[in-house]
Amino acid sequence: MMAHYxxxxxxxxxxxRDRIDRTSNWAITVVAALLSVSLSTPNAHHGVLLFAMLLVTLLLLIEARRYRFFDVYRAxxxxxxxxxxxxxLGPNDxxxxxxxxxxxxxxxxxxxxxxxxDAACRRLRRNYCWMYLILLLAWALKISSSALQRPATAGRDMTLAVEHVVGNAALGPVPGGVxxxxxxxxxxxxxxxxxxxxMSDSELSHGSVHV
Known part of the structure; x- marks a missing residue:
């Protein structure tokens, strides 16, 4: 009976576990796709990367809900x-x-x-922090590199002037500084x-292999 249970x-x-992995895969796909859109052409707006951050956050929240169910059965x-x-297999006294x-x-x-x-924090630390880091680096590169800006603003390979970086970070009527x-x-x-x-009671709390 115990074996069947x-x-x-x-x-x-x-x-x-499969549902969690699917959400993570979708997040990775979103990051890869929007990175390609944003960095492939100087005409792409940096707002695409900000939108990617919002989408990844949405997927993180969905995955956190699924992780709570997974954690019950894992326990x-x-x-x-x-x-x-x-x-x-090996009795313990x-x-x-x-x-x-x-x-x-x-x-x-x-x-x-x-x-x-706590579920969201665990998934953030496990997977999503790296996706956010990649998006942050890409966004910083987008607003600071002249080579990726529109031809009218292209001057040097890297924009060192703070005013220029702040100007590139503007989002419609919202100032770049904001x-x-x-x-x-x-x-x-x-x-x-x-x-x-x-992480004291996470899947790694009783070993180095997690499920």
């Missing part, structure tokens, strides 16, 4: 592996007698084990939550 929980966990599977199957209680409680009244914010400040605040927030996340 384990197989069922493993299937549910794998299903949510059940790991509980069975650590305290049931591992004990069958320090076996916890109440190891099945968390599974029984979860089956009677399923509840999320982590908050939405845009740069907003992007800076956005990335400081990302850095804060990436470093603040608690």
């Amino acid at each position: 384990y197989r069922g929980e493993l299937g549910r966990m794998a299903g949510w 059940r599977v790991r509980q069975l592996e650590r305290f049931y199957f591992a004990e069958l 320090q076996l916890a007698l109440d190891w099945a209680a968390p599974i029984a409680k979860s089956l009677r009244k399923p509840e999320f084990l982590i908050s939405y914010r 845009v740069i400040c907003l992007v800076l605040v956005f990335y400081l927030t990302i850095a804060y939550f990436s470093l603040k996340v608690d």
Whole structure:
């Protein structure tokens, strides 16, 4: 019976794992596509990269919701592996007698084990921080490199004048200085939550291999 139950929980966990991977794949596709659009021609506006940041944020929020479901089934599977199957293969003198209680409680009244914010922070630190970093570097290159600007503003390979960079960062009626400040605040927030996340009970809390 336990083997059949384990197989069922493993299937549910794998299903949510696949959904998470699909969201990550879509985020990578969005980043690659909009990077190509923005950097392939001088006529492309830097707002394309800002739009990419918004799309990646939307996908991160979707993935955080999916991760909360995945974490429930992952916890059940790991509980069975650590305290049931591992004990069958190699008994441990320090076996916890109440190891099945968390599974029984979860089956009677399923509840999320982590908050939405913690789930988003975990996925941000695991995958999305690198996508945001790539977009930031591309955006900085776009507004500071003369070679990627319109022919009318092309002067040198790299625009060193602060006024020129700020002018390139303008977004319609929004001044470039305001845009740069907003992007800076956005990335400081990302850095804060990436470093603040608690990984003590994540998939790497009991080993170096995660599922």
